[in-house]
Amino acid sequence: MKRETVINLKIIKFLEYQAQTTKEEVKNPYNQPPKQSEDEDKSKWRKTVDYEQEESSAPVKKTYQQEQPKKEQIQISSPKESTKIDFTSKASDREEMKRVSIRNDDADELSAFKEISTTVEKDIDSGAFEDENYDFSVSQPKLVGDSIAYYVKGVDRSGKWEGQRRFSHFFALYEALIIRFPACFIPKIPPKKAIGNKEISFIKERRYYLERFLRKLSKYDYIIHSDEFQIFSRPAGEVDKLLARLPKMSSGSLLDRIRKAGDINERMFDAVEREKFNNATLDCTLFIKKVLPQLKAMKKTINNFKVIKESQIGNYKILYGVLDKYEELNMMSYLDRNASKLVITEPESKEIIKDQMSHMIDNLKNPYEDMYHWCKGEIYDLQALQVALTTREQVESQIKKMESKKKNTQADLENVNQGKKTIRTLLKSDKDTNGMLSTIENSEREIDNLQSLLEVISIHLGEIIIPKFKQEKIKVYQRIMQQFNIMEINNAHQTASFWSKVLSNPQLKNIAKLK
Numbered sequence: 001m002k003r004e005t006v007i008n009l010k011i012i013k014f015l016e017y018q019a020q021t022t023k024e025e026v027k028n029p030y031n032q033p034p035k036q037s038e039d040e041d042k043s044k045w046r047k048t049v050d051y052e053q054e055e056s057s058a059p060v061k062k063t064y065q066q067e068q069p070k071k072e073q074i075q076i077s078s079p080k081e082s083t084k085i086d087f088t089s090k091a092s093d094r095e096e097m098k099r100v101s102i103r104n105d106d107a108d109e110l111s112a113f114k115e116i117s118t119t120v121e122k123d124i125d126s127g128a129f130e131d132e133n134y135d136f137s138v139s140q141p142k143l144v145g146d147s148i149a150y151y152v153k154g155v156d157r158s159g160k161w162e163g164q165r166r167f168s169h170f171f172a173l174y175e176a177l178i179i180r181f182p183a184c185f186i187p188k189i190p191p192k193k194a195i196g197n198k199e200i201s202f203i204k205e206r207r208y209y210l211e212r213f214l215r216k217l218s219k220y221d222y223i224i225h226s227d228e229f230q231i232f233s234r235p236a237g238e239v240d241k242l243l244a245r246l247p248k249m250s251s252g253s254l255l256d257r258i259r260k261a262g263d264i265n266e267r268m269f270d271a272v273e274r275e276k277f278n279n280a281t282l283d284c285t286l287f288i289k290k291v292l293p294q295l296k297a298m299k300k301t302i303n304n305f306k307v308i309k310e311s312q313i314g315n316y317k318i319l320y321g322v323l324d325k326y327e328e329l330n331m332m333s334y335l336d337r338n339a340s341k342l343v344i345t346e347p348e349s350k351e352i353i354k355d356q357m358s359h360m361i362d363n364l365k366n367p368y369e370d371m372y373h374w375c376k377g378e379i380y381d382l383q384a385l386q387v388a389l390t391t392r393e394q395v396e397s398q399i400k401k402m403e404s405k406k407k408n409t410q411a412d413l414e415n416v417n418q419g420k421k422t423i424r425t426l427l428k429s430d431k432d433t434n435g436m437l438s439t440i441e442n443s444e445r446e447i448d449n450l451q452s453l454l455e456v457i458s459i460h461l462g463e464i465i466i467p468k469f470k471q472e473k474i475k476v477y478q479r480i481m482q483q484f485n486i487m488e489i490n491n492a493h494q495t496a497s498f499w500s501k502v503l504s505n506p507q508l509k510n511i512a513k514l515k
Contacts, residue, residue: 133218138165138211141203148203150210154233156224161233167192170210172240173232177217180228180249182391183457184261185465187216188380212377222261251398251449255456262460266452269459277462281389284466288386292379299375306368313364320344320357343505353501360498367487374480378473385469389461395454399447406443409436 140151144164153162170189177186190209196202217223231242249257258264269277327345335341344353412424413436502508 133215136211136214136218138207138214141207143198148198150207152214154214154218154224156230156233158234163235165232165239167197167206167210169232169239170213172243173228174213176228176243176246177223178387180246180254181223181226181257181261182254182395182453183258183388183460183465184220184223185384185388185469186223187213188384188387189213208373209380212380220261251446251453255449255453258453258456258460262456262464264456264459264463266455266459269463274455274458277458280462280466281392281458284385284461285389288382288389292382292386295375295379295382299372299379302368302372302375306366306372309366309368313361313366316357316361316364320354341507343507344502346505346507349505356498356501360494363494364491365487367484367491371480371484374476378476381469381473385465388465392454392457392461395450395457399450399454402443402447402450406440406447409439409443412436413440 136154138150138152141148142151142164143149144166147166147168149164149166151162152165153160155161171192174186174189177184190206193202197206217229223229228243228246231246232239235242323344327342331342332339339345339347344350408424412422413433415422416433416436
């Protein structure tokens, strides 16, 4: 009971502070420095909240490092935020409220502040510029124990499935698919985060990119219907533990899987075509290394534009309050209290203009919001393609290792047969020759499988993955540019409609006639 009382008091303080900030802007439209007592009150409030957070927060866990992958695994580098600005507050105050409200990791406080935040933050939706499969979704993030669980649903040939999944389940699925579907395009998921992983803005963005991950996977039936994904969608226990228990796949099994995934028959391609595919993979690898730094800089720039645009939209409300106060204090004095000659607060049109101002603000959109997530999504996709391309290099490396192993074993066999003693054959005798012959035979078989796997991977990448990736990126870019232009045209229409209403004021028309 005491716990609930403390939480309720914190929510009340948060709301009172938000209301007080709005009230201050009306009282102080010219942004004059506040009185000392008001500063002290705000400082006192902030210190109180900080102190209470320190008392109630759960201990901060140490940052953990991701486990080193096995040799056959592919390790990728781990590559912000969708916040709707509350334009009734100053930028600095908004940042302070955000800092105070989402910093705490306590379960009850997170739940309470989450309810407040969802009223001012909008969901991220890429459906307007990416092909989406709405049968798959990730929603309703919820604190379960010490972890955030998401409500996940989808559909496959067995029907619909749903349930709660944690980020660790998504991560385990991603790692399993990377290892067990070499050279396939496995969408990237957001990286792990040890500190701040319960912040509201972080959870909302993570939810979006986990949903994006599932929807992109849904384009590949051979993945959705695979044993690995079925463990995720219809688990009979802990997803991550079940995936970890899957047996290691041989090179022959991987070869069969890629052949079926791409419907590939390597005998249908001659040497010229194979060389073309090899060059395509090399060119694509160099291209990704070149453009990724540029895209990351571009994402940072677009994010700055996004924040500025949100501020511009919010400034309309602030501007209206400033002009309202100016006409009340200054113009009424200049006009000898004749309110009929006012501009935006003229009695007969005041409410109309105020309503149209609210309508304009509600209908103004930030086109940089979707553009930011388009850019970040392309970075994720290029990194995913980069991972697929590196599997070719890994197979080449494995072939070299097996050839070296075969060569060394053959040399040891010859030395044993000739009675020569070396460091490797010091403890070997004629009885070990059968084992060495078996090793040579297995190595030759493995080399043949790996060479076939390398050929199939090159065909799969050059013939299917890379061309499909390029076509998809062309389509998505055209859509995002179309959407950006439509939103900007809509914004121009909304602002022109509002200001034309203001220009219809008789006092402004008379000025035009005098000229």
